[in-house]
Amino acid sequence: MDTIWTRDFSAQSYPPLMGEQEREALVIGGGMAGILIARELTDAGVRCAVLEANRVGSGVTAGTTAVVSAQHATLYQDLVKSFGTEKARGYLNANLEAVRAIAERAKSLECDYEERPSLMWSATDGAKMRREAHTVQELGFPAVFTDTAPMGIRCAGAVMFPGMGQFHPLKFLRAMAEGLEIYELSAVRKVKNMTAYTDAGSVRAKSIVFACHFPFMDRRGLYFMKMH
Ligand SMILES: Cc1cc2nc3c(=O)[nH]c(=O)nc-3n(C[C@H](O)[C@H](O)[C@H](O)COP(=O)(O)OP(=O)(O)OC[C@H]3O[C@@H](n4cnc5c(N)ncnc54)[C@H](O)[C@@H]3O)c2cc1C
Secondary structure, X not given: OOOOOOOOOOOOOOOOXXXXXXXXXXXXXXXXXXXXXXXXXXXXXXXXXXXXXXXXXXXXXXXXXXXXXXXXXXXXXXXXXXXXXXXXXXXHHHHHHHHHHHHHHHOOOOOOOEEEEEEEEEOOOHHHXXXXXXXXXXXXXXOEEEOOOOOOOOOOEEEEEEEEEEOOHHHHHHHHHOOOEEEOOXXXXXXXXXXXXXXXXXXXXXXXXXXXXXXXXXXXXXXXXXXX
């Protein structure tokens, strides 16, 4: 997939998996989720490998808009309604902590990181956006309501989160992948008895993370049938 991020970007390449291996942990999928999990595990001293079917960052991660924000549409008013204030606050704080953790790492990497406000707007429903800003303020974060949006967008109301960020996702990923044990062109065909099998090898691990969108093992939840 050719995107604005893949233009003029040279990815690091990794060899395919060959032969039988054993690791403490295995991550299936080398996108933003898989690489960040492998980074955390490796930094914590866990011997971990990543198996990627294609190339690192070539999945959804290559097509992201790369806004690093705790803002997700008008989610917070729905969270408060469905789960109450405490759970909504916990969700907000977990997201703010994630933004902070990414910013902390990104600032020291070559990934074009910039601290920017994030903005969510509605062309028609200003009241909903005002409610969202108020809800987030009540949860403890200084969201700002405004009735104008940049770039001449028609705007009935918008919510702005200060101190969020943006970066080049593939540059960030490339830096985060440095030093990890990664195998590309190594699609996992099946997982059985804590062993993942590719066409040319296998990895047995105590823990296996599915960071490839779908837990395709025929186990609990019968997910493979849902996927079919
Ligand atoms: C248009 C768009 C805009 C977005 N904007 C934002 C945004 O602004 N901010 C934000 O935070 N998020 C945004 N997102 C969401 C974000 O981009 C994704 O949540 C994130 O990139 C997903 O990462 P991932 O690692 O889960 O998936 P992917 O990047 O798709 O990685 C999964 C990897 O698993 C591999 N894989 C699949 N099957 C196997 C297998 N059997 N064996 C081995 N490997 C396998 C794939 O090849 C792939 O590389 C956006 C998404 C889209 C589509």
